[in-house]
Amino acid sequence: MAVERVFLLLVVLASIPLAAKGQTCPDGYSYNAGLCYRWTETLSFALDAIDDCASDGATLALPRSQGEHDYLTSLVSETILIGVTDIFNEGTWEYSDGTPIGAFNKFLPDADYPNTAQIDCVVMSKDHAYMWKPSSCSQQQYGYVCQKDADTGIPPLVCPDGYSYNAGLCYRWTETLSSPLDAIDDCASDGSTLALPRSQGEHDYLAGLVSETILIGVTDIFQEGTWEYSDGTPIGAFNKFLPHAADADYPNTAQIDCVVMSKDHAYMWKPSSCSQQQYGYVCQQDADMTQFPQLECPAGYTGVSGTKCYRVVTTVDSAVTALAECQNEGADAVLPTSDLEHYYLKSLGLGTHWIGITDAEPHATEGNWVYITTGLPPLGAFNRWGSTANTDALDCVTMDSTEAFQWAPTNCLDNHACVCQKDPPDQCPPLVAPENGAVSGSSLPGAVATFSCDVGYNMHGASTTTCQADLTWSNTNYPTCIIAQCPPLSTVPHGSLSPVSHPYVYQDEVLFSCDTGYNIAGVSSITCQADGLWSDLMPTCNIVQCPLVTVQLPVILSSGGSPYSYQDEVTFTCADGYAMDGAASATCQASGTWSDEVPTCNDIDACLATPCDAQATCEDNPAPALDATCECNTGYTGDGLADGNGCSAVQCPALTAPANGAVSGTNFYGDVATFTCDPGYNLVGGSTRTCQADTTWSGSSPTCTDIDACLANPCHAQATCRDNPAPALDAACQCNTGYTGDGQADGTGCSDIDACLANPCHAQATCRDNPAPALDAACQCNTGYTGDGQADGTGCSVTSECIPNPCQYGGTCSELSPSGYTCRCRSGYIGDNCQIGCNIKYHKFPVDQFGIHNGKCYWFSRKSDRRKYKSAQTFCSSNHGGRLVIIKDKNKQSFLESKIKMFQIGSISKWIGLNDRGREKNFKWSDDSAFDASVYHNWRNIPTGRHKNRDCTAISKARDSKWVLLNCNKIGQAFICELGTPFI
Incomplete structure (x- = not known):
């Protein structure tokens, strides 16, 4: 059934015609391989030749390949100048556009034609089979060839700035050496990827674009050893990896995850490190198909210059049904025959879809793919095979959206969408709108196309052209849109304008300003309008x-x-x-x-000239008078003039000194007289008097009286003070009865006489001095003694054997009758006087919680010392070589229970030295002796079965203090350490 369906498909579909992309050259230029050339036989110097080529938007010829070199050789018949120079860097030849000479060059040997500082140009020498020969730029004249790119009809907007176009893709070469991550980031910033060459044409374009080894978007970083494109799609039938024979020289290892097109290997693909080397790289993105010149296609079909006309059929069906729909409307099954057609179909936004290729009989044999319409001609050099392997069951082909729309052998009965294809009707080549303009109208024979310019641009040239019967346009000199210009502006008197430009064009804005001291009258700016007129009149600058x-x-x-x-x-x-x-x-x-x-x-102030005496007041006389009036101040007399008799002070009568004192100072106005007393006397009254303006003294004179030294409290509080008469300044101090000392407040003072210093009491009595004025002491016998306590009386005799306490370390003393005593020792201590103790020998333990049983010491941990089982074992052994307690009889169990109660640790479990951690159910004591239940045990239930994770024994916190098994790592258990004897 599958073969019948394929046969039906083959007989119903029509053939697919092929079309070539047109490229044109200006008049006077010849075309070759995408480039246009013009040979000028007239001999010229290098600069003149460069200027002539530049007038056409061309350069001197830049032969970059053997093919371009051979074409130039065939074009000319004389030696010609080419665009190669070392004028930028002496001794380093490069193309005149600044790009380096690649692997291809045709220089004659250096020894025959040396390069010097005066030799900066290069010719293709007829006398040397058109090999490249260094030559002078200024001393000789040559013919030359101008070169420019052919007009592909592809407008520049299909690619971003800095990108070049080729067959549906845009490329940007970066020579700067970068790490792969930096290169990927740079491309991503443009919405691009590293170049992904998926066909021979794309590979060849990249090889022609660059002159150095470049990084491409092929990697095995996702799956070591499996190369794929960096967008995750697999490598298809096309790849340019170095042959397997070279793998030994260029092995792929875990550190080799990137791929370069290697200049040293004819741009074959070579695995390389992603982190240890840097490369130039090419960024790639799809061209913007919406900017291509559109074909006039049948209704419902679309296409651009260089493609067919296409209609998307979104209905999903088998190859026979889907492609037969195209035949029903006179269309063919789609077949991309160029990279441009491939990328245009991709831009239509359809997913995986059928294309017109088969290897089914009767028109083909298995594995020999042909056009599905007739089987002839066989599929040519162009193909976009992906990674899907062909089998007998796969007789049709799809463009697979999961593999970047590469071709994939597919079962003809699968369901996919399809694209129908028609040849465009006969029409003139699509017109490219002039820059800053547009073109409208049909391209069919007899139709008239009209050019227009954007606002602010004026058309230069014919505005229409007609599509003729021979499918050429009647007017091939297409118009240009020239930006509108406004009249030149004159200078502004006393001002300036910015920018100064010629010409001024549409939307240019001119700003006016005036010189310092001038104001603008009118607008401060004007704009060049689309009609070529200024938006307003020029302003003027008027003086301020x-x-x-x-x-x-x-x-x-x-x-x-x-x-x-x-x-x-x-x-x-x-x-x-x-x-x-x-x-x-x-x-x-x-x-x-x-x-x-x-x-x-x-008014001029005459007082500023200081005409008056220093003790006079100056008052200026009003203008026009230029003098002043001077008047002596209070307390002074005279004419007040600085150059007259001035002002002199008045005088008071002389003062009399007080008895036992003196007075000093003069007696003129304002003078101050000062009074003082002889030593031992105190001044009573004011110490100064002032001579006043009325010749009298202020206040009254003081007197001098004897100073009472006792007022300064020089004596101790328990001493009596008596002033010594003047001129003496001190006092006599005498301690009161019952006190002794010098009586001085700042000396030894007066202290109570301590009668106990004479030892009036018995040795076993306490002496208490009776306070002054008493001169004796009270004696009282100490506890356990009786008597009057006097040393010279009955003294003190013993009354108790337990005083003082003979029991050490907190032991309790009890008297025996008729004489003697006994000691009750604290837990952990023994001996007649409790002088032997565990804490004395085992002093490293943090607290004195010991007990003694059968001559051994046992230490009981506090609640705060809780530990896991192993940690408790280590604690006991590290402190004087102890171990967790071993219990082999009931007496010992009872002893431990009593101490647990005494030390109040019954509320938590206590580890003992019994566990079966070594082997399940094989219990051993902490001294490695075997546990024998027949000797003694205190289990509630003897553990006979498996008890996983519960291998360590503790005395239960329950009241019965039975033994229980716990997890050895259980946190928060107290423990009991068993030690040696308390004897040191």
Whole structure:
């Protein structure tokens, strides 16, 4: 059934015609391999030849391959100048566009034609089979060939700035050496990827674009040893890896995850490190198909220059049903025959879909793919096979969206969408809109296409062209859109404009400004409009005016008159008898304000010349008078003039010194007399009097009295003070009855006489001094003694054997009858006087919680010392070589229970030295002896079965203190350490 369906498919579908992309050259240029050439036989110097080529938008010929070199050789018949020079870097030849010479060059041997500093140009020498020969740029003339790219009809907007176009893709080569991660990030910033060459055409274009080894988007970082494209799609039938024979030289290891197109290996693909090397790289993205010239296609079909016309059929069905739908409307099954057609179909946004290729009989044999319509011609060099392997069951082909739309052998009965294809109707080549313009109208024979320009642009050339019967346009000199220009602008007197440009074009804005001291009158900017006129008139710059200056006497305006303009100056003076306060002139400023305010004229103050005596007051006489009046101050007399008899002070009568004192100072006005007393006397009254303006003294004279030294409290509180008469300044101090000392407050003072110092009491009595004025002491026998306590009386005799306590370390003493005593020792201590103790020998333990049983010491942990089982074992052994307690009889169990109660640790379980951690159910004590239940045990239930994770024994916190099994790692258990004897 599958064969019948395929046969039906083969007989119903029509053939697919092939089309080539047109490329054109300007008049006078010949075409070869995407380039246009113009040979000029006229001999010229290098600079003239370069200028001539540049006038066409061309350069001197740049032969970069053997094919281009051979074409130039066939084009000319004389030696020609080419675009190769070392003028930028002496001794380093490069193309005149700044790109380096690649692997291809045709230089003659250096020894025959050396390069010198005067040799900066290169010719293809007819005398040397058109090999490249260094030559002078200025001393010889040559013919030359100009070169430019052919017009592909592809507008520049299909690729971003900096990208070149080829067959549906855009490329950007970066020569800067970078790490792969940096290269990937750079490409991603443009919405691109590293170059992904999936066909021979794409590979060849990349090899022609670059001149150095480049990084491409092939990696095995996702699955070591499996190469795939960096977008995750597999490597298809096409790849350019170095042959397997070279693997030994270029092995793929875990550190080799990237691939380069190696210049040293004819740009074959070579595995390389992603982290240890840097490379140039090419970024790639799909061309913007919406910017291509559109074909005129039948209704429902679309296409661009260089493709067929296509219609997407979204219905999903088998190859026979889906592709038969195309035949029903006179269309063929789609078959991409170029990379451009491949990428245009991809841009239609359809998923995986059928294309018109088969290897089914009767038109083909298994594995020999042909056009599905006729089987002829056989599939040519162009193909986009992906990674899917062909089998007998796969007789049709899809463009697989999961493999970047590479071709995939597919079962003809699978369900997919399809694309129908028709040849475009006969029509003239698509027109490219002029830059900054548009073109509209049909491209069919007889139709007229109309060109238009954007706002602000004027058309130069014919605005229409007609599609002729021979499918050429009647007018091939397509118009251009030239930006509108506005008239030149004149200079602005006393001002400037920016920018200064010629010409001014559409949307240019000119800003005006005025010189300092001038104001703009009119608009501050104008804009060049689409009609070539300015948006407004030019402004003018008018000089700044300052306001009228008015003055009032005594200010006089001595120069300048209105109107006042920028930089005008006015001057001011004052009337007689007046002095100026402020500037004597003012200047009109650029801001329209005066540089200074009008000054003031003030009456000249004659007092400033100091005409009066220092003790006189000066009063200026009003203008126009220039003198002053002087009057002596209070307390002074005279004419007050500095150059007269001035002012002299009045005099008071002489003062008398007080008894036992003295007075000092003079007696003129304002003088101060000072009173003092002889040593041992105190001044009573004011210490000074002042001579006043009325010749009298202020206040009254003081007196001198004997100083009472006792007022300063020089004696101790228990001493009596008696002042020593003047001139003495001290006092006599005497301690009161019952006290002894020097009596001085700042000496030994007076202290109670301690009668106990004479030892009046018995040795077993306590002496207490009776306070002054008493001179004796009280004696009292100590506890356990009786008597009057006096050393010279009955003294003190013993009354108790337990006083003082003979029991050590907190032991309790009890008297025996008729004499003697006994000691009850604390837990952990033994001996007649409790002098032997576990804590004495085993002092490393943190607390004194010991017990003694059968001559051995046992230590009981506190709640705060809780540990896991192993940690408890280590604690016991590290402190004097102890171990967890071993219990082999009931007496010992009872002893332990009593101490647990005493030390109040019954509320938690206590580890003992019994476990079966070594082997399940094989219990051993901490001294490695075997547990024998027949000897003694305190289990509630003897453990006979498996008890996983419960291998360590503890005395239960329950009241019965039975043994229980616990997890050895259970946190928070107390424990009991068994030690040696308490004897040291």
